[in-house]
Amino acid sequence: MRNIPNYDLYGESARPPWYDAFNFEWIVERSRPNAWHIAAHRHDALLQILYIRSGSGHVLIESEKLAIEAPCLILLPAQTVHGFVFSPEIDGLVITAAQRALESISKAVSPGLVPVLQRPALIPVRSAIGERTLMPLFGLLEQEFRGSARGHIAAGMSLMIALFVQVARLTDAVSSTGATVNDRRAAQIKRLRELIAAHVREHLPIDFYAEKLGVTAAQLGRICREELGHSPLSLVNDQLIREAQRDLVYSGSSIKQIAHALGFEDAAYFSRYFRKQTGVTPKEFQAAAHRDLSIN
Incomplete structure (x- = not known):
């Protein structure tokens, strides 16, 4: 993400978060x-x-x-x-x-x-x-x-x-029924996403996230499936792929460097993982993204 400009408003340097409401x-x-x-x-x-x-x-x-x-x-x-x-x-x-x-x-x-x-x-x-x-x-x-x-x-x-x-x-994002349960689970999902974003490059087990949330891995799995329709591992994979895609499009680093920054010891394994999750190799994704996502 280091090459993605970070602005307050477009074209203006980022300011402290509470500068303007x-x-x-x-x-x-x-x-x-x-x-x-x-x-x-x-x-x-x-x-x-x-x-x-x-x-x-x-x-x-x-x-x-x-x-x-x-x-x-x-x-x-x-x-x-x-x-x-x-x-x-x-x-x-x-x-x-x-x-x-x-x-x-x-x-x-x-x-x-x-x-x-x-x-x-x-x-x-x-x-x-x-x-x-x-x-x-x-x-x-x-x-x-x-x-x-x-x-x-x-x-x-x-x-x-x-x-x-x-x-x-x-x-239809706000339900009028089951508010207490839904609000508690929404808070748990939000915290899980924050934890994944902070630690995804460390490749930690699901037990780590469950312990941080004060639930068992089985309970966390049930919460994710019932609220999101996905397993906790799917959320981890989605975040890791999202960060890989950002780096491939914006960072200017080599695929080997990106793999290392994402916590993969081997670039070949990273390429196999990326292809399994997306259906294309990192190089293929990068080339297509630079072509298709261009808004120049």
């Missing part, structure tokens, strides 16, 4: 000066949500290049690698907010929203919902951002929570 701008404000092209980058502490009212283009999310079909929402949690190419006819907006602040508020008022804030997504929106429900919220957010009335930051963050309630409704 939220930012509002129309997409043309930043994309027009950049010839409608926002190169791949990430934000360590900031979440972004875009609403595309009309126009078209492509969004790069990690190793996927997705077509933008308006109207739609694009959700990009902190640390998600992303980039854009917009058509000159693009009409839409982008809101940038402190991820940790939103998660903290969500935990207090609606814990079921937290998983929504943590998953990248491209969400189709019916025009009626966009114009009647979302645009009024965006209008109020812009008003609070551009104003200086007392409590405008608090009002803006409250509106952000209201916005994510609408996002959750659109994705």
Whole structure:
């Protein structure tokens, strides 16, 4: 990840996570000066949500290049690698907010929203919902951002929570039943993902993660299968492959160097592992990604 630019807002050096609570701008404000092209980058502490009212283009999310079909929402949690190419006819907006602040508020008022804030997504929106429900919220957010009335930051963050309630409704991510169990399990899954992200290159056994979460390996397996439909090992493999794909696309390192950085002692074994998980070799993936993910 060392070669992926890390910005506060695109083109600006990263600042401390609590420097700004939220930012509002129309997409043309930043994309027009950049010839409608926002190169791949990430934000360590900031979440972004875009609403595309009309126009078209492509969004790069990690190793996927997705077509933008308006109207739609694009959700990009902190640390998600992303980039854009917009058509000159693009009409839409982008809101940038402190991820940790939103998660903290969500935990207090609606814990079921937290998983929504943590998953990248491209969400189709019916025009009626966009114009009647979302645009009024965006209008109020812009008003609070551009104003200086007392409590405008608090009002803006409250509106952000209201916005994510609408996002959750659109994705059916918040269930009205079994909230206590679901919230506890959501917290366990979130912590598991954090542990995997921190230790995946160490190739630790599933027992390690289960012990950190205070459950048995069997219990952890059941939680993952029931909540996600996947085993804990699948989550570990997914994270390891995701990091391998990032390094292959962005790092400029050799495959041998990438294998070593990912904790593989042997580049040949890494290549076999990568092919088993993805169906292609690291070299084949790298060549295809440089061709297909290019948004120049």
